[in-house]
Amino acid sequence: MDDQKTNNNSDLNKQTEVRHQQKFKQRHKYHKPQHNEKQTNIQVSKPEYFLSIIIPAYNEAESFKELYEKIKATITTLNCKYEIIIIDDGSTDNSIEVLKEIRAHDNRVKIISFRRNYGKSAALSVGFEKAKGDIIVTMDADLQDDPAEIPNLLKEIKNGKDMVSGWKKKRFDPITKTIPSKFFNFVTSKLTGIPLHDFNCGLKAYRKEVVKEMELYGELHRYIPVLARWKGFTVSEVVVQHHPRKYGKTKFGIGRFWKGFLDLLTILFTTRYLQRPLHLFGFWGLIFALVGFIIDAYLVVEWCLGLTALSQRPLFLAGVLLIIIGVQFISIGLIGEMITKTRETRKEYSIKEIIK
Ligand SMILES: Nc1nc2c(ncn2[C@@H]2O[C@H](COP(=O)(O)OP(=O)(O)O)[C@@H](O)[C@H]2O)c(=O)[nH]1
Ligand SMILES: [Mg+2]
Numbered sequence: 355m356d357d358q359k360t361n362n363n364s365d366l367n368k369q370t371e372v373r374h375q376q377k378f379k380q381r382h383k384y385h386k387p388q389h390n391e392k393q394t395n396i397q398v399s400k401p402e403y404f405l406s407i408i409i410p411a412y413n414e415a416e417s418f419k420e421l422y423e424k425i426k427a428t429i430t431t432l433n434c435k436y437e438i439i440i441i442d443d444g445s446t447d448n449s450i451e452v453l454k455e456i457r458a459h460d461n462r463v464k465i466i467s468f469r470r471n472y473g474k475s476a477a478l479s480v481g482f483e484k485a486k487g488d489i490i491v492t493m494d495a496d497l498q499d500d501p502a503e504i505p506n507l508l509k510e511i512k513n514g515k516d517m518v519s520g521w522k523k524k525r526f527d528p529i530t531k532t533i534p535s536k537f538f539n540f541v542t543s544k545l546t547g548i549p550l551h552d553f554n555c556g557l558k559a560y561r562k563e564v565v566k567e568m569e570l571y572g573e574l575h576r577y578i579p580v581l582a583r584w585k586g587f588t589v590s591e592v593v594v595q596h597h598p599r600k601y602g603k604t605k606f607g608i609g610r611f612w613k614g615f616l617d618l619l620t621i622l623f624t625t626r627y628l629q630r631p632l633h634l635f636g637f638w639g640l641i642f643a644l645v646g647f648i649i650d651a652y653l654v655v656e657w658c659l660g661l662t663a664l665s666q667r668p669l670f671l672a673g674v675l676l677i678i679i680g681v682q683f684i685s686i687g688l689i690g691e692m693i694t695k696t697r698e699t700r701k702e703y704s705i706k707e708i709i710k
Contacts, residue, residue: 401435406487407504409440410477411495415449416601418495422456422463425501432505439464439481440495444471475575482565490565494556496599498526503594507559516587517564519550519579520557520594527596531604534611542618546580550591553579557594563587567704576614577621584625585704631690635683643680649673 407425411418422438429436442449442465450467457463466480478492489511493499503520510518525532535554542553554576564587568578579589627634650673656662664670 400433402433403435403489404487405429405432405434405436405508406481406485406490407436407438408478408481408485408490408492409438409495410443410474410481410492411440411445411449412443412471412474412477412605413445413447413449413602414495415445415447415452417497418449418452418456420600421495421497421501422460424497425504428501428504432508437462437464437486439466439484441477441481442467443473443477444468473573475570475573478575478578479568479570482568482570485562485565488562490560490562492556492558492560496602498597498599499555499557500595500597503557503592504559506592506594507557510590510592511559511561514588515590516561517579517582517589518559519552519589519591520555521550521552521591522555522596523551523593525596526598527604530608538611538614541615542577542580545618545622546583548579548583548589550579550589552591553577555594561587563704572620573610573613573617574621576617580621580625586706587704629694631694632684632687635687635690639680639683639685639687641680642676642683646673646676646678646680650677 407429409421418440425438440453440463442453450465453463453465453467457465464484466477466484468477481492482490489508491504491507493501493504499520507518507520525535527535539551539553542548543550558578560582564582564585567585568581570578570581574581583589623634649669653662653664653667653670653673657664
């Protein structure tokens, strides 16, 4: 009898234990935060969101361990589930060995290793595609960006922004980089109408919808805020701490500036006029042709009245030139329209939500 009782008791204990375990699992299961849900304090068991940190890297082996430790130190103060995706872009140093070492004791670190160097945009693009998080943070691998700033970026996202860019207000880079960069940021801001001070800061945070719609190629990573804003996402910036480069050297030489400006042309053209090239070319074509026509018409009237000989008026040639350029512009615009019409139509719009 006593034996049976003990058996029953131990069965009961087991059942209770299983129930407890199930409850524990349930509690720890990742859950999506609801809009009206109150933010809980740090270090509670239920993760509020899933954070993906994406780090494009090219020959930064010396930095990884320190970077990883710093990220961990910050991230453990946040109440989130996380993954760290490092894209080793065909590095020729021992990056991959160091990364594998880190990965060996933390499987939240994911490594994507490219066969050759494809560039930062390609690396970010793959990172964006693979990221599983609700919120995505990108940062440089060279310890110039400070992981301790991540919570400040997240605060902005929680305040409702779709994307937040860091602003390296006090920048620790050589003057040959900071001055052209200021100019570049000023021009980009004026031409695009986006009031940011630091378009190309490596440290940025996004809602997942933003990165899943981002199409990066070439070196367009410099213009992510422009692309995001163009799709209709809200973009803001926060001042972030910047550090001097500790190891290795910069991967972007002086060539970055002229490439950057050509890319700006691409961005301006493709965001505004891709679907209506005639509006750009046709407008300028008409202006040129009209000015040329007015000049020549005036000279022809003078010639008819016997006031001037056209051979004496070089302005006549300028008028002819303007008419030719104008007609060419209009023709280019029309050809552009034809290409746009025959091109396979890609999704050119971004839907926030569908309410049925
Ligand atoms: N994936 C990838 N990352 C790169 C490449 N070039 C630079 N990076 C990374 O981009 C970040 C910024 O590069 P860095 O050379 O420090 O540029 P700077 O800070 O503007 O001088 C660093 O994390 C680099 O490792 C590249 O070709 N591919
Ligand atoms: Mg750097």
